[in-house]
Amino acid sequence: GQQVMQIPQYQHVQEGEDFTTYCNSSTTLSNIQWYKQRPGGHPVFLIQLVKSGEVKKQKRLTFQFGEAKKNSSLHITATQTTDVGTYFCAGLDKLIFGTGTRLQVFP
Amino acid sequence: EAQVTQNPRYLITVTGKKLTVTCSQNMNHEYMSWYRQDPGLGLRQIYYSMNVEVTDKGDVPEGYKVSRKEKRNFPLILESPSPNQTSLYFCASSAQLGGRPYAFFGQGTRLTVV
Numbered sequence: 001g002q003q004v005m006q007i008p009q010y011q012h013v014q015e016g017e018d019f020t021t022y023c024n025s026s027t028t029l030s031n032i033q034w035y036k037q038r039p040g041g042h043p044v045f046l047i048q049l050v051k052s053g054e055v056k057k058q059k060r061l062t063f064q065f066g067e068a069k070k071n072s073s074l075h076i077t078a079t080q081t082t083d084v085g086t087y088f089c090a091g092l093d094k095l096i097f098g099t100g101t102r103l104q105v106f107p
Numbered sequence: 108e109a110q111v112t113q114n115p116r117y118l119i120t121v122t123g124k125k126l127t128v129t130c131s132q133n134m135n136h137e138y139m140s141w142y143r144q145d146p147g148l149g150l151r152q153i154y155y156s157m158n159v160e161v162t163d164k165g166d167v168p169e170g171y172k173v174s175r176k177e178k179r180n181f182p183l184i185l186e187s188p189s190p191n192q193t194s195l196y197f198c199a200s201s202a203q204l205g206g207r208p209y210a211f212f213g214q215g216t217r218l219t220v221v
Binding site: 006009030031033035042043044045048050088090094095096097098099100 | 138140142147148149150151152155165166197199201207208209210211212213214215
């Protein structure tokens with residue numbers, strides 16, 4: 001079946017450092033979505049990418065959809081402690097989620 | 108307020124004792140889904156429902172049942188819970204963005220089976 005893998009599984013950074021998580025699908029995706037789950041919370045929708053090569057920004061977060069629509073990335077510039085959490089990508093209309101990347105930010 | 112409500116939030120039960128986790132949404136969404144979250148495994152889909160009386164298996168359906176008799180409710184049933192079903196469970200309903208669904212999640216149910 002369709003699989004969505006994310007790397008890395010965990011990332012620890014010093015506050016102010018950049019962070020990137022990558023999402024890779026075994027099949028072409030019609031769209032890719034990103035969610036954030038704060039510790040102890042539930043996943044919350046961040047953004048959706050639809051077009052090949054699409055890039056979207058939300059303040060310090062930059063989301064990119066690959067040209068082949070099989071991969072995506074989320075880049076956070078100058079991390080802050082408020083960025084702590086697990087980031088998930090999700091693909092296809094069945095909302096299949098990736099394995100997630102847990103980000104820890106040390107002050 | 109638009110929301111997905113799960114109950115209970117926490118549950119400790121014994122092996123074999125049937126239980127139901129309820130999920131209700133007030134957004135008139137057609138699509139609903141159940142996930143379990145385990146460390147290192149992400150969110151794995153258990154069952155999903157495209158509409159009333161329409162349900163289908165996700166990636167890890169074994170040991171679970173669901174029903175969709177009303178649009179707003181999508182309960183998850185564990186007929187005979189086992190310790191390997193100890194997990195954090197999320198219910199989600201789906202809204203549309205640009206013609207594509209995205210998920211609203213409930214607060215989660217932490218289940219422990221002893």
